[in-house]
Amino acid sequence: MRPSVQVTLVEQEMWWRLRDIRLAALTDSPDMFGSTLVREQAFTEGEWRRRAQRPSSFLASRSGQDIGVAGVHEFGGTWTVVGMWIAPRARGTGVVEALMEACEAVARGSGANEIVLGVMEDNAAGRNAYRRLGFEPTGRRDRLHGGRRELCLSKTLVSREEPMPPSRPLLSELKLVPVDEAVLDELIGVAMSDAEPDDVTPPLGDGWTTSRVEWLRAFHRQRRAGLSGGDEETAAIRTGNRIVGATRLHRSSIEDPEQLEYGIWLARSARGRGLSHEVLRLVAARAVALGASRLVLRTKSSNAPVIATLRRAGASIQQGCDGNVVGVIALDTDAHVPATGSPAAVTAEDGKSD
Numbered sequence: 001m002r003p004s005v006q007v008t009l010v011e012q013e014m015w016w017r018l019r020d021i022r023l024a025a026l027t028d029s030p031d032m033f034g035s036t037l038v039r040e041q042a043f044t045e046g047e048w049r050r051r052a053q054r055p056s057s058f059l060a061s062r063s064g065q066d067i068g069v070a071g072v073h074e075f076g077g078t079w080t081v082v083g084m085w086i087a088p089r090a091r092g093t094g095v096v097e098a099l100m101e102a103c104e105a106v107a108r109g110s111g112a113n114e115i116v117l118g119v120m121e122d123n124a125a126g127r128n129a130y131r132r133l134g135f136e137p138t139g140r141r142d143r144l145h146g147g148r149r150e151l152c153l154s155k156t157l158v159s160r161e162e163p164m165p166p167s168r169p170l171l172s173e174l175k176l177v178p179v180d181e182a183v184l185d186e187l188i189g190v191a192m193s194d195a196e197p198d199d200v201t202p203p204l205g206d207g208w209t210t211s212r213v214e215w216l217r218a219f220h221r222q223r224r225a226g227l228s229g230g231d232e233e234t235a236a237i238r239t240g241n242r243i244v245g246a247t248r249l250h251r252s253s254i255e256d257p258e259q260l261e262y263g264i265w266l267a268r269s270a271r272g273r274g275l276s277h278e279v280l281r282l283v284a285a286r287a288v289a290l291g292a293s294r295l296v297l298r299t300k301s302s303n304a305p306v307i308a309t310l311r312r313a314g315a316s317i318q319q320g321c322d323g324n325v326v327g328v329i330a331l332d333t334d335a336h337v338p339a340t341g342s343p344a345a346v347t348a349e350d351g352k353s354d
Helices: 012-028 037-041 045-052 095-109 124-132 181-194 210-221 275-289 304-312
Strands: 006-009 057-062 065-075 078-086 114-120 136-143 149-156 174-177 232-239 242-250 259-266 294-299 316-319 325-330
Touching (some): 006 095, 006 181, 012 057, 065 095, 078 095, 095 114, 095 181, 114 124, 124 149, 174 275, 181 210, 181 232, 181 242, 232 275, 259 275, 275 294, 275 304, 304 325
Parallel strands (some): 259 294
Antiparallel strands (some): 006 057, 057 065, 114 149, 136 149, 232 242, 242 259, 294 325, 316 325
């Protein structure tokens, strides 16, 4: 099975990765860009750092190797995909789809209902790839230096409500896994392409800003010691070979160590498939292993799916002072899951660490 594609938002300290793949793109496809290899080889580290700070540039990687790059920026009120390039060995393997999904998520999160890009008129493979992704010619052609023409393509953006691929995941395919660096990169890619920013992070600007991504990365890194070394731990939700969200367990009171607060976010495409209930069962088993007898979840009163999950789990539902709903679940402390120093990988098959 081919490893999954990880899409990562470029940060300033990743400048050298951006440089290397951009120069590889200019070497492989010198006629497809409005710049030249000689020009960009002369850029200083400072220039590459400046470029890495631009909002919403993405790298695609597989098995630790960068294999694609793209950016999306707003020009004159229009969100435009720029600099798309896929390494020859990775073409036709879903990389362009993954990068485009991240770019579209940024535009959609900023309220755009359309996204555009340019492709050389003589680049038949590129035109066909973008057409498969829903882009159509606008009729505009720009003449570039040297007489070549660039076609403008556009795509109408719609609300992402598509279901996950057919067939509900088997319980044995559902796991909670530690958020190491590889998982963290994948988790951030899923969040940016398939989740509302405010569902995942505190309000930190409109859309998936660099501040949001930095916050999310730091949030998970700082909790790797788990509840044995701090007051909170996180885990990623994996079904099959896909990361589809994350959970957290928080000890809110030293005076009441038997109560843990629970949080979860799921990718839009993973909702409506019964995953929330199964994830809650795994989290409850983990909480029991940590010595808890009660699990608390706070949510908005308008969040009907989560409230339904709480009721199904037998939670006591209360209205909080802030207008939100608080669900309290009494845990079955006879169930036992071996506790470890950090979040273990827990499967839905038997509720045990693997």
